[in-house]
Amino acid sequence: MPRWGMVIDLDRCNGCQACEIACRVENNVPVCGPQAARENRTIFWMQVVTATHGDWPDVRTRFLPRPCMQCDRPPCTAVCPVRATVIDAEGIVAQVYPRCIGCRYCANACPYTVKSFNWVRPSYPESTKPMLNPDVSTRPAGVIEKCTFCHHRLQQARDKARAEERPLREEDYVPACADACPTGAITFGDLENPGHRVAKQVQDPRAFRLLEELGTHPKVYYLAEER
């Protein structure tokens, strides 16, 4: 059984936010607008978080692309009263939109603040409406959503592999963010499969996970900057 994971090399990330855009387009993440941004009500499935250190002229900004950590022991699934967020056999933490009652308990339980709530009915710019991805359902108002490791791409890859009567290959299933990253900072694959790059990368001494000490066992690894 695969255990899907992601490795983000912070040394390669230049903060271009292509992953954010690719994710938004791929997953029909609503564009909430400037008003929502002022009210802290934007929705991101993948967000490049920035931290600026030092004073001019010694200023340094660091980037941290932050998807859902896809914890092996997710605090969010435990607290959901209706099984609207669940972890599947391959370790992907899913959201079941038609079941979510919108209590936001999972959002509060998540230590990474990666769960977004639809405070209003999702809206899309008129020009992008024809380009909505038919493989991903849009969400109604009042439910939680978050990164799913582009789970629909896994289903498509499986179907394709089955049709071609061959096993699933590493490059068959890649989330939109990893696909779009121009510097190759994001790699994706099966952490249990020694043939996949991610399985080797997590052995790197630079590898760490966010808030590892909480015991949530995230499957998103970061490679620390060398400097």
Added chain:
Amino acid sequence: MSDEIKIAHLPQDERVLLMPLVRTTRGFWIWFAFLATITAWGGVAYYLQLRRGLGVTGLNTPEYWGIYIICFVFFIGISHAGTLISAILRLSKAEWRRAITRSAEFITVLVIAFGAVQPILDLGRPDRVLYVILNGQPWSPLLWDVCSIGLYFTASSIYLYVPMIPDLALIRDLKIRPTWLYWFLAIGYHDTPRARQILQKIIAVLAVAVIPIAVSVHTVIAWIFALTLRPMWHSTIFGPYFVVGAIYSGIAALILAMAVLRRVYRLEAYFKNVHFNNMGLLLLVMSLLWTYFTFAEYLTAWYGGEEAELATFWSKLTGAYAFPFWLMVVSCFVVPLALMSRQATRGPWGTTIASAFVVLGMWLERFNIVVPTSVHPRIEMPSALYHPSWVELSIMAATFAGFILVYMVATKFFPIISLWEIREGREEGVHEVTERVASYLPDKVEVGT
């Protein structure tokens, strides 16, 4: 003969305690209209929220929970007034309880409903609320909460109703309108010694049963917060801390109710200074207990010095939430301690003022638990903020108004002081206490043995 004349000719207890059932003053209707207006306004606000979604609130990321959840914890806390206090006083055979148990139990039953509805107001999809039962996930503390509040509401309703049966039978026999209501509720009870004995037994069993249920309710509410990994929520003392806070605010609410009832229904002879004095002493004890828990909680967070904990900690002590925090300390510690530790200020006025501060302070306590932790997630968001919208504030006002409204109406249909228990106190209580005290005294020892 009208009901009013009929009651005017009854002996004192019946006359004073049943009069509110038949005579309604203009003041009552003015307050009724005022409170009904606020409640209706809250209804309009909620309709708007239903139409437009939770976007009409001031909630955001990461401030996922706000006024509704604060009010949920607060109102369920108030509900500990009745059942718990009345059960403990009954079991400890505190004779002064007789005048106050009924009014306390009414607070419980009526306020639970207003508290329990708050998380539903908070839902993004209230149309799916039944999924909690249909798709229930037993590991979720929210599900435990649904169970414990459901059980508590059931138990408290029975615990309110059963000790009221003899009074309902009396009203039925007096043929006070609406006669069908009292005939139905009295379920054919006749006040024979045997019936009374069975009733006493049921009350004793209920009083024991409701205590663990009441404790479980606020413990589970505390666990909703404590079982997450959030700074200053993830705390082992939250269960007992919430129970203490709940009893504390419950006592304060009961004192306020007593003060109002005493004034509007001229019950000075029943809610006497001694009742306020004793309730004031309870308030003092709970104030000290609450302060002890609060101190222990904050000291642990500060001394441990974990960065994430400190961010929340300092935001309360010196940061953006310093005003609600220190106002809470003044309201829950300084004022009640100053007023309740002196006998001179433990009269009706002193206890009422202290209680008003405690009710305010305990609302702020819940605010100080919910909001500062929410806006300080482990991965900091520099622009986190929370300004409740007029919709949230209107619904909160409507909840307060609605509760007072149904309580007012309840006093018009049911005697707010237990008639038969007062009578029992006069007829048997005095004798029983004398005997009980005599039984505590040393036995006679024969000389020379």
